[in-house]
Amino acid sequence: MKIMLLEDNVKLNSTIKKRLELKGYKVFSYVDGKEAFNNIMEGFSCFILDINVPNVDGIKILKKIREFYSEVPVIIISASVELDVIKESYDFGCNDYLKKPFFIDELEIKVERLCQITDDIITFDKDCYFDYKSSTITIDGETQRLTKKERLLINLFLTKKNQVLTYEAIENYVWEGSFVSIESIRSLVRRLRKVVKKDYIETVVDTGYKFKVD
Structure with a gap:
């Protein structure tokens, strides 16, 4: 499965990418929102998006994703605890929201639950x-x-x-x-x-x- 990861913290980005690749996923990671925005149509089966990233924020990318893909899972990862930000994420179609800091295991569980076919x-x-x-x-x-x-x-x-x-x-x-x-x-x-x-x-x-x- 092909996953887009957008996270501007280089160390966290690398950690998430390595952990998910150990699970057998193909992870294409970005630290810049504009670059991620320009690659939305590259055939991803799951999106993991930080909100506060350079140039184009995660919410704008989420809205653009939903113009093309109504059902592809989108997981938002963010340090924000503001209710209006969380509400906006769900309003525009995110499937789950993970607050930083978090254990990578938590993200793996969400990816497996949302992005995998549950029935063989x-x-x-x-x-x-x-x-x-x-x-x-x-x-x-x-x-x-x-x-x-x-x-x-x-x-x-x-x-x-x-x-x-x-x-x-x-x-x-x-x-x-x-x-x-x-x-x-x-x-x-x-x-x-x-x-x-x-x-x-x-x-x-x-x-x-x-x-x-x-």
């Missing part, structure tokens, strides 16, 4: 399910292992059932913000369609796709 098995139809842990999909008793990108795509579809996913949203999540052509996205969707067999994936012309389930 995701059912999307009768006798059809996706096993996130083993990267396999089972359709009517037939099990097939998925490639990394197929796994990421089906996970995205299943967390956004019956919602339109744009090419850009797929690019950001599956390719983790790296540029990819629309044809490459279409090719991946074609491969996944062969796996799921049924007509779950609907094309939304000139926009993207929708994973339709009852």
Whole structure:
């Protein structure tokens, strides 16, 4: 999982980054708010933001994140105890607030709780399910292992059932913000369609796709 960390205290930034990387996360850390702001669209699955940072504060970044991502977890870390600051953070869509100083273990727990898939098995139809842990999909008793990108795509579809996913949203999540052509996205969707067999994936012309389930 790819995490953005914004913390202007260099020592704390380095400590958090190292601890989370030991857990297997990919952590992209920033000490400057403007630099973090400019990289919001780089395919992050979780954001950890300090509020009082140089150039662009964490609240402004939070608001910008919510313009693009309604459900990606955002954890605010801040020394502020002012109720209006805390309230503003939640009003603009933060999922949790951690007051400094804190134990890194506390942050790890929040990341695991908010940013990880809690269910290894995701059912999307009768006798059809996706096993996130083993990267396999089972359709009517037939099990097939998925490639990394197929796994990421089906996970995205299943967390956004019956919602339109744009090419850009797929690019950001599956390719983790790296540029990819629309044809490459279409090719991946074609491969996944062969796996799921049924007509779950609907094309939304000139926009993207929708994973339709009852």
